[in-house]
Amino acid sequence: MNGHLGGEVVPMANKPVTWSRFRYPQSLIRFGIYLGILLFVSYSLDYLNIPLERFFPMFGRLWSSIFSRYYPPDIAYALDKAYLAYVFETIQMAYVGTLVGVLVSIPLAWCASYNVTPNRRIGYPIARFIIMASRSVHEMIWGILFVIILGYGMFPGVLALTLFTIGFAGKLFSEQVEAINIGPVEAIRSTGATPIQVMVYAVLPQVKVAWTGISIYAWDSAFRAATVLGYFGAGGMGWYLKLTVETLDNLRVSAIVLSIITLVIVSEVLSAWARKKIGAK
Amino acid sequence: MNQSGIESKLERVIAQRKRSKTIRYAFYIILLILVLYSIRITVIEDTDWARIGGVGTVARALGRFLPPDLSVVKYLWGPTVETFMIASLGTMIAIILSLPVIWLGAHNITPFFPVTYPIGRALMTLSRSVNEIVWALIFVAVVGLGAFPGILAIGMRSVGFVAKTTAEAIEDVSTRPIEAIKAVGGNRLQVIRYAIIPQILPIFISIAIFQWDINIRRATILGLVGAGGLGLTMARQMLMYNYEGVTTVILTMLVLVGIGEVVSYYVRRAVI
Numbered sequence: 001m002n003g004h005l006g007g008e009v010v011p012m013a014n015k016p017v018t019w020s021r022f023r024y025p026q027s028l029i030r031f032g033i034y035l036g037i038l039l040f041v042s043y044s045l046d047y048l049n050i051p052l053e054r055f056f057p058m059f060g061r062l063w064s065s066i067f068s069r070y071y072p073p074d075i076a077y078a079l080d081k082a083y084l085a086y087v088f089e090t091i092q093m094a095y096v097g098t099l100v101g102v103l104v105s106i107p108l109a110w111c112a113s114y115n116v117t118p119n120r121r122i123g124y125p126i127a128r129f130i131i132m133a134s135r136s137v138h139e140m141i142w143g144i145l146f147v148i149i150l151g152y153g154m155f156p157g158v159l160a161l162t163l164f165t166i167g168f169a170g171k172l173f174s175e176q177v178e179a180i181n182i183g184p185v186e187a188i189r190s191t192g193a194t195p196i197q198v199m200v201y202a203v204l205p206q207v208k209v210a211w212t213g214i215s216i217y218a219w220d221s222a223f224r225a226a227t228v229l230g231y232f233g234a235g236g237m238g239w240y241l242k243l244t245v246e247t248l249d250n251l252r253v254s255a256i257v258l259s260i261i262t263l264v265i266v267s268e269v270l271s272a273w274a275r276k277k278i279g280a281k
Numbered sequence: 282m283n284q285s286g287i288e289s290k291l292e293r294v295i296a297q298r299k300r301s302k303t304i305r306y307a308f309y310i311i312l313l314i315l316v317l318y319s320i321r322i323t324v325i326e327d328t329d330w331a332r333i334g335g336v337g338t339v340a341r342a343l344g345r346f347l348p349p350d351l352s353v354v355k356y357l358w359g360p361t362v363e364t365f366m367i368a369s370l371g372t373m374i375a376i377i378l379s380l381p382v383i384w385l386g387a388h389n390i391t392p393f394f395p396v397t398y399p400i401g402r403a404l405m406t407l408s409r410s411v412n413e414i415v416w417a418l419i420f421v422a423v424v425g426l427g428a429f430p431g432i433l434a435i436g437m438r439s440v441g442f443v444a445k446t447t448a449e450a451i452e453d454v455s456t457r458p459i460e461a462i463k464a465v466g467g468n469r470l471q472v473i474r475y476a477i478i479p480q481i482l483p484i485f486i487s488i489a490i491f492q493w494d495i496n497i498r499r500a501t502i503l504g505l506v507g508a509g510g511l512g513l514t515m516a517r518q519m520l521m522y523n524y525e526g527v528t529t530v531i532l533t534m535l536v537l538v539g540i541g542e543v544v545s546y547y548v549r550r551a552v553i
Contacts, residue, residue: 041373044366048428048509055429066423089323096319103316136538138502140414141515141531148524149342154323228412232505245418257415264410 073254083240083256087263090236093157094223100158101165101222102215108166109173110199116177116185118195131174135167139225143234157234161222169218173211180206213275220271227260349532350525357514357533364510364537367428368500371435372493378436379444382408387448390473401448408441413499417508431508435500439492443485450484451477486552494538494545501534511537 020027045052077083111117111127142163146156180203188202230238237256244252385391386401416437420430458476467475504512511534518526 037373041370044370048363048366050427050429050432055424058424062423066419069422092319092323096316096323099316099319132539132542133535136498136535136542137531138498138534140502140505141534144505144519145346145531148519149339158320158323224410224412228414231414241415241418245422250422253418257411257419260412260415261407261410265406268406268410 069250070254072251073258074251075255075258077252078255078259083237083259086230086237086240087259089154090226090230090238090263091223093154093229093234093236094161094219094226097158097161097226098165098215098219098222101162102169102218104162105166105170105173106211109170109177110203112170112174113177115180115182116195116199116203128174131167131170133167134163135171137163137167139164140229140232143229144232147233152233152235154235157226157229157236160229160234161226164225165218165222168221169214172214172218173207176207176210176214177203209279212278216271216274216278220267223267224264227263345524346528348525349528350523351529353514353518353523353526353529354533357511357530360504360509360511360514361533361537363428364500364504364512365497367431367503367508367510368435368493368496368541371432371500372439372489372496374432374436375439375443375492375496376489379440379447382440382444383447383451386444387451389452389454390469390477401444405441405445405448408437408439409445410441411438413438413503414506417503417506421507426507426509428509431500431503431510434503434508435496438499439496443488443492446488447481447485450481454480483553487549490545490549490552494541497541498538501537 108127108130111119111123112131114120114124117124117127139160142160143157146159150156150159184202184206185198188198193201226236228238228241230236230240231242233239237260241253241256241260244250244256382401382404384401385397386405388394388398391397391401413434416434417430420433424430424433454477458480459472462472462476501511504510504514505516507513511530515527515530518524518530
């Protein structure tokens, strides 16, 4: 093929130049990622013995089987006085757990923030480790552990929720502190203040609003966890869930699940309203 | 301002500071009373103190968990891989299922605002309100035991968070590319594909990886209700009252979650 370039005849390439968004090596990386995901999914389906061809016709029956078993829900059971007492217990458990957890998280987050921690060599890693460890263990596991040690009741549930809140709020608190403006901190430090005074006068005013929003969010999350903690004996309405599931009392199971959903929606609306009111995002 | 005017203003400021300080201290004291009172109600009155015994009994109970039983480790490789797979496949299902929910739940791309936007938002809230254990109970009752109900449960639970955050990101998107694509004659689908998706894709991927990390944590406990993975091993150790084995399983869970966090941190940094 000959092309005309500036009046002269010049030989051009045989293939027309095409545009593609990713050239080598990005295209190879993208292809490799997609291939890797596909291989992983097929290997997992084989490893976990999931016979997908058996399940596809089942999906049609899935909804009818759910519907026939779980409908109509036994609403009268969910409005029972004894059950409502456990619901109130759940709310109390979540409240105490969040309160104590947030109170403990405040100094813990202060030590776990790299820019204002009082002791970078020892205090900072220890505080970070406590927050990470509390966060990595699921709150149900904390609940089971404390039930084994302390027996049934609200106390293990409160402890489990406290540790959950420490992990949840501690991480978010320390992220807020690490994002503050360092100017006031340096100013207060230059007047010769102790680290606690630096914290109170320079850090707290900047993070107060965000921290309050995070505390409300933590209460909401702790309440969601508290509704099911009772399944393992740690107090609250989850205990009734366990009773009805294990006796295959499916209509009551659906009533309890509906009550859980209602309460969580109410708590989410409340917490969203409260967070908007104090101005945090 | 003359001298006495400055002095009176200073006195007013000092008095106001003292008042707000008193109010603040009163607030702290009320908070302390509230904390102590609620601890009294929930913890002290409800607990079976006779069964707990003294500090010595609690210390002995804690001592039953140590030292970790290392003979359990050889049974742990399979369940660990299974937990990892449950979390990963569950996250993938959540990503796929969240696409229609995002489309319905973002008020600038939803097709018919008064009807589909509330539906989208309700689906997101429903998914997030129901704890993963309740989802797992529902699916185990319907599809049987094993890893499959766990995957479905994790998928259904994660859809809410992914959809909510991505929908909020779509609502915050810059309108200029949207207008540009519309100006060259793109229809609704092309606007979504060329104007909106490139803007939110890094956020979406970052959120997906964040949920993958959290889902590893959630997948570890699904076995306690029959949905496979490390939770099943832990339940077995508890049934045998082998509490040292329980410690080993929990340590394995910590390691798995830790690996997931490290991986997700680096991958999220590479994406954003």
